[in-house]
Amino acid sequence: MARGRRARGVIDARPPAGYKCAMPAEGVRVRLLGRFEIEGIDTAGVRSRKARTLLRVLALAQGAPVPAARLVDIVWGEEPPSEPADQLSVLVSRLRAVLGAGRIDRSDAGYALTVAWSDLAAGTSFLEEGERRLDAGAAVAARAAATAARRLHRGPLLADEAGAEWVGAERAAAERQLLRIQHLLAAAALASGDPATAAAAAEEALDVDPFAEEALRLLLAAHAAAGRKAAALAVYERFRERLAAELGVDPAPATAAAQLAVLQDRPVPGIAVGEARTAWSEAAAGGAETSAGRLVGRDAELAALDAALDRAVAGDPGVVVVEGEAGIGKSRLVGEWTVRARARGAAVLAGRCDELGRALPLQPVLDALGEHLAGLDSGAVSALLGPEAAVLGDPLLTAGAMPLPAGAVMPVSSDGVARAVIAESVRRVLARIAAHPAVLVVEDVHLADPATEDLLTRLRRHPPSPHLLAVVTRRSGEGRTPDASLRLSLEPLDLAACAQLVGDVEAPGLHRRSGGNPLLLLELSRAGGAADIPESLREAVATQCDRLGPAAATLRAAAVLGPELDLEVLAATLRMAPIVLLDHLEEGSRRRLLV
Structure with missing residues (x-):
């Protein structure tokens, strides 16, 4: 045999030159x-x-x-x-x-x-433990177990062997495991009062298996829990049509019962929904109000909003953007000011964007319009809607301006032309409402759907009425930046303002620890100055961190390693390239979670 050649079927067993085993002989x-x-x-x-x-x-x-x-x-x-x-x-x-x-x-x-650990086995253990805890009513622990199991699924089983027949059965089993994990995560999130996470997990499950009816029922419950009845009914209708077209069957009785429960504003059978957990934005909206009912340190911003309303009364419309970090008091400021605006005789329409609302175009604006119309008699509603009632009737059913007929199903079109028609109809109704001074408030526009973003741009560039003032809030550094005639950036409270909230004695220490963030300040004050961070605040920060995707693990590790960041230690700890970690840290800094 020639040197360097191998006979057919014979393998050279020699290891590469200089290669050494990298681990001891344990599994x-x-x-x-x-x-x-x-x-x-x-x-x-x-x-x-x-x-x-x-x-x-x-x-x-x-x-x-x-x-x-x-x-x-x-x-x-x-x-x-x-x-x-x-x-x-x-x-x-x-x-x-x-x-x-x-x-x-x-x-x-x-x-x-000899295997000491595998992600597949660990995922199974987390899944079974999470299901056991959910059955026992421990929703938070179940969610933690489901989240840990989900993180282990980085992709299909043995993605390197994509076309190998020998792995087919095991890969299918891994997909079934992933589906169970997603169901568990959605159910646990709902039970702990987090419909947005539940909806995301249920939608991911439907991506894995488009005919997974358990996932659909969880998604219906999540939308209903968030007040998105139209989104739930639209999802059900698409699912029903897909079943009929591809399999020639109807949804299972349990799924049909879930849809009927949503229509009748009843809980979806068999799915527990807990009270909404404390979220940063929600705490920020109400935090300052619980402190002796005083809004402090925002006199200049209140005056700027008053001036903007003066201009709208005089026929100069505009869009005011109130922005700042989480917990800075955007919602508290706008809520205080709208009381003043109503006292001056302005009509105030208010809606809020959220993660689930992205499923329906213009949902926050329709919510605001529907709530306003719901307080009027039928004659006034008909006069304000005018011919646009034919276009807006179905969307406004969900918003609460009209009673929902028994058994009604509201079609929601995703067609771009239909969205444009709805948007123009909304503008015309707003023009009628704003024949006299009116304020449209849209909160959290960093979570807005594209149609709402486009409508706000049109309100700025082509206002439907000279007496309409739009006021929107957004978290700094997130989402699309709206066009604005006035932008108010809320800064942390100074020491004097903090003293008005918590007193002269506690103010210096709490101001130093909170950095002047009103939410942090009040939560720390409620804890009585204890060294430990209040649980509600930990949960709020964790919620914001979880939204950062891959950067979340980096920020958590950085927090554990201490106040002084050592990039090499962090890279070694996470086994990640420093350049990737820098991207994560930059994102954390931009979101003001890292300073």
Whole structure:
């Protein structure tokens, strides 16, 4: 045989020159979900494709022996070598040279890789524990378990073996596990009062299995819990049409019962929905009001809003954007000012954007319009709607301006032309309302749907009435920046304002700890100056952190490591490239979660 050549079916078992085992001989930690990895070992040292396949087969067995005959069948397929047992032994020897001699055992039952941990097994454990805790009523613990399980699913099982038939059954089982995890996360989020997270998990489950009726029922319950009846009914209708078109069947009785419950404003059967958990934005809206009912440190901003209303009364409309970090008091300021605006005789229409509202175009504006019309008699409603009643009738049913007929189903079109028609109809109704001075308040526009963003732009550039003033709030650095005739950026409270809220004695220490953020200040004050951060505040910060996606884990780790950030320590801790961490830290700084 010529030097450097190999006979057909014969494998060179020698490890690469200078290659050393990277770990001691205890069991390995393997990641099977997504790209295959063995923690602490560079599997690039396994250069043979057949050896890599063998390693993945053994890893997938998670410590159980795999018969030699099955290994030969998977590795060589229809062209096995003349001496399959010998060649299999050669492959195993090559793997042992990379992994460590004691990590692959041979017995009468076959070969087994010693596995100390796998993401697949860990995910199963988290899932089962979460389901057990949810059944026991521990929704928060169940949600934590579901979140941990979901994070382990980085992608399809053994994504490196995308076309391999031998992994098909296990990959399908992993997809079923992911579906259960998503169902658990949605159910636990609903039970703990977080419909936005529940909806996201349910939608992700429907992406995995478009016919998963349990996921659909959870999604209906999430939309209903957030007050988005039209979104729930639209989702159900699309699902029903898909079932009929592709499978020729109707939704299951339990799913039809869920839709009927939404129509009748009843809880979805079999799904627990808890009270809304404390969220940063909600706490910010009410926090300052609970402090002796005083709004402090915002006299200049109140005066600016008064002046904007003066201009609208005089025929000069505008859009005012009130922006600032979470907890700075945007909602509290606007809420205080709208009381003054009503006292001056202005009509005030108020709506709020949220994460679920993105499912329906113009939902916050329709909510505001519907609430306003609901307080009028039928004659006034008809006069204000005019011919636009034919266009806005269905959307306003959900907003509460009209009673919902029994059994009514509200079609919601996603067609761009239909959205434009609805938007123009809303502008015309606003013009009638603003024949006399009127204020449209839209909160949290960083969460606005595109149609609402476009409408606010048109209100600025082409106001429907010279007496209409729009006031919107947004979190700094998030979402699209609206066009504005006036922009009010709320800054932290100074020491004097803090003293008005919490007293001269506590003010210096609490001002230093809170940085002048009203929400932080009041929560710390309620805790009586205790060193520990109040649980409500921890939850609010955690909610904001969770919204940052991949950056959330980086910020949590940075917080644990201490006030002085060591990028090398952080990179080593998270096993991530420093340049990626810098992106995460920049995002945290932009959201004012990192200073």
